[in-house]
Amino acid sequence: MADTLQVWKLTKSQDGWAVIALSGDWTSPNAFPSGILEEKYAGVRVEDAGIREWNTALAVFLFNLSKECDRQSITLEMQGMPHGAAKLVALSKAAPPKDLHKSLEVPHFFELLGEKAKGTYDSCMVGIGFVGELLLSFYHLLRGRARMRWIDVWNEIIKAGPKALFIVSLIGFLMGLILAFIGSIPLKWFRAEVYVASLIGIGMLRLMAVVMTGTVMAGRTGAAYAAELGTMQVNEEIDALESMGISPIEYLVLPRVIALTLMMPFLCLFADIIGVLGGMVVGVFYMGLSSLEYWQQMSNTTRVNDLLVGLFTSVVFAVLIALCGCIRGIRCGRSSDSVGQATTSAMVSSLVCLVIATAIITVITVNLNI
Amino acid sequence: MEETKQNVPVAVRNLTMAYGGTLIQQELDFDVPKGEIMVVMGESGCGKSTLLRHIIGLNAPASGQVLRNGVDLWNCTEEEHDKILRSSGILYQSGALWSSMTLAENVALPLQQFTDYSDAAIKEICEYKLSLVGLAGCGGLYPSEISGGMRKRAGLARAMALDPSVLFFDEPSAGLDPLSARRLDELILELRESLGATVVIITHELASIFTIATDSIYLDAESKRMIARGDPRKLREECPVEKVRKFLNRET
Incomplete structure (x- = not known):
């Protein structure tokens, strides 16, 4: 019509x-x-x-x-x-059309492969350079010359520590519960229910508590670092720091790395305790153990080293999570789209790093009988 | 009476604006009749952008009314509300383009959502609107690939996509070179002349104010009231308030 x-x-x-x-x-x-x-x-x-x-x-x-x-x-x-x-x-028609040669050609397979390889190499180099800068700024800090405010460290500690306590303990408790439930199946075949305490002791302290804490903190804090620093990049706030001669690594990254590294062992320890309690709930109410039995079995079979390995791992995780989040944030592009990409890749890379680190630490410590 | 009310695209009645407990402006009362180019002036922080946010329906008034074509924006059916929003084109301070879309897609989105034009027609409209703001041939670029001034112009193309009857500009010429700013002024005048658009502009650019404004209001940051109203060319000479004269004459 x-x-x-x-x-x-x-x-x-x-x-x-x-x-x-x-x-x-x-x-x-x-x-x-x-x-x-x-x-x-x-x-x-x-x-x-x-x-x-x-x-x-x-x-x-x-x-x-x-x-x-x-x-x-x-x-x-x-x-x-x-x-x-x-x-x-x-x-x-007053302004002549701009002739923008934007190539629409699909690049050749090898071209793509090469670009991808170069991109990976570049981002590895960026990561190494970043770690170097961070070490340098840590050196400055030790000599008392870092441009960093301790109030920022304190604020980050509050954000990464007490505010994460609830979610970490919830996950820790459930992990203990689940681990004990699953463990109870084969243990029942051998009438060895009491060993659930050893399973929880070694499993939680050495591995599960720290892995779950790491995962939660990567999703909670690592992603927040990437989003926060990424948005600062979009708003030219990072440029403002750099143009004043303040290293964003010292001013923004260092406090975050310090805060998370200080807080992670505590969170991990907390998850350990809560996880053991979670396992005990299953042991006592589902498998018919007494709490004394559970406790004795655990203290007989679990060594202090198990706890220490877990805590050591948590420190490694903290550095990895903070690094991944901050690198992605600082290397963020200039649009809201790229903030999303930065957050996603911060999550993905920190989780990959966590898994690789866990594998390395587990193989080394088990072989060295630590 | 009812008839004349219908023809007022924007009317503000006894409006008081506040963020929480902080008073921004009080007892604002003015009309913007059809075809007028109203400039909102005032020092930084006096609430110009907040006023704009109230008129375009982003913030609710603390008290008072915002009438659009005689309909209270905050006391009407959802249908009326949507209709009012669709008849307004807004240019934000920094363009506010959606960064995951190309310029052409940015302009096309409102057309795709609110019209039943064919894809080919939408493509042509986008091309035309982008040419109108001097961005011919840039439709395939992403907002992150262009300069701030270009982003602003692309934002204008998007604001004009649906041929709105009222256009709002938040500091349109800030960040533009004098030539582009001049072209923008011409474009605003042309839009009013050819399409009968009503325009509300927040701006500090005196050159631009004197070129295009047919009416103006001055918001005072201290008394938190509107302290002057009228054609800025006249206000410059004979406004009783000294502050406004100084503002318009760029004196200290």
Whole structure:
């Protein structure tokens, strides 16, 4: 229906001009009719043959018509057009179109592979450089010359420590519960229910508590670091620091690394205790052990080293999580889109690092009989 | 009476604005009749942007009313509310383009959401609107790939996508070079002339104020009230308030 409202009629005048007569309501934009100027004309004249109402639709039509005329380098006369429409078209053509050569070609497979490899190499280099800068700023800190405020460290400690306590203990408790439940299945085959205490003791203290704490903190704090620093990058806040000669590594990253490294062992210890309690709940209420039995079995089979390995791992995790989050944040692009990417990759890379670190630490400590 | 009310695209009635307990401005009362270009002036921090946020429906008034075509923006059906929002085009201070979309996609989004135009027609409209703001051929770029001034102009193209009857500009010429600022002024005048658009502008650019404004209000940060109203060219010479004269004459 709308199509019938806006009407254009093309006639060829004696002097070889195309005369396009427009009428009707020009309020509903339609695609520009292709091939409207197929023939060769000396010029184009648009005439008002009763245009009732018009808006952008008319302007777009004239805009496209004038582009077509430019392409064929013939003149377009639109004196007959409503004044505003003609002026809008003139205005839209005031600035010449920018010719932006954006390649739309799909690159070759090897090109892609090479770029990917180079990208990975570059980001490894960036990571190493980052660690180097961080070590340097730590050295500055030890010599008392780091541009860092202790109040920031304190604020980060509050954010990474007490505020994470609830979620860490919830997860720790459930982990203890689950581990004991699953352990109870094979232990029952051997009528060795009491060993659930050893399972929880060694399993939680050495591995599960720290891995779960690490995962929670990577999702909670690592991602927050990436998002926060990434947004600071978008807002040019990091540029402002750098241009004042304040190293963002010292000022932003160092407090976060320190805070998380201080807090993680405590969170991990807390998760240990709560996890052991969770296991005890299953042992006592589900497997019929007495709490004394549970406790004795645990203290007989679990060594202090198990606890220490877990705590050591938590320190390694803290550094990895803070590093991954901060690197991704500082290397963030300039748009909200890239903040999302930074957060995602902070999460992914810190989880990958955690798993690799756990594997290395476990293999070493078990082989050394620690 | 009812008839004339309908023709006022923006009317502010006894509006008091506050953030929590902090008073921003009080007892604002003015009309912007159809086709006017109203400039909102005032020192930094006097609540100009907040006023804009109230008029475009982002903030609710502490008391008073914001009427759009005679409809109270905060006391109407959802349908009316949406209709009012769709008839306004807004240019934010830094463009506020969606960064995950190209410029053309930014302009196309409102068209795709609120019209039933064909894809080809939408593509042509986008191209035309981008040309109108001097960004012909840039449709495929992402906001992060262009300069701040270009982002602002692309934001304007997006604001104009639905042919709004009221256009709001938050410091449109800040950050633009004088030539682009001049072109923007021309474009604003042209939009008003050809499409009958009503325009509300927040700006400090005196050159721009004197070129385009048909009416203006001055918000005072100290008394938290509107202390002047009228054609800025006249206010410059004969405003009874000294502060406003100084502002418009760039004196200290």
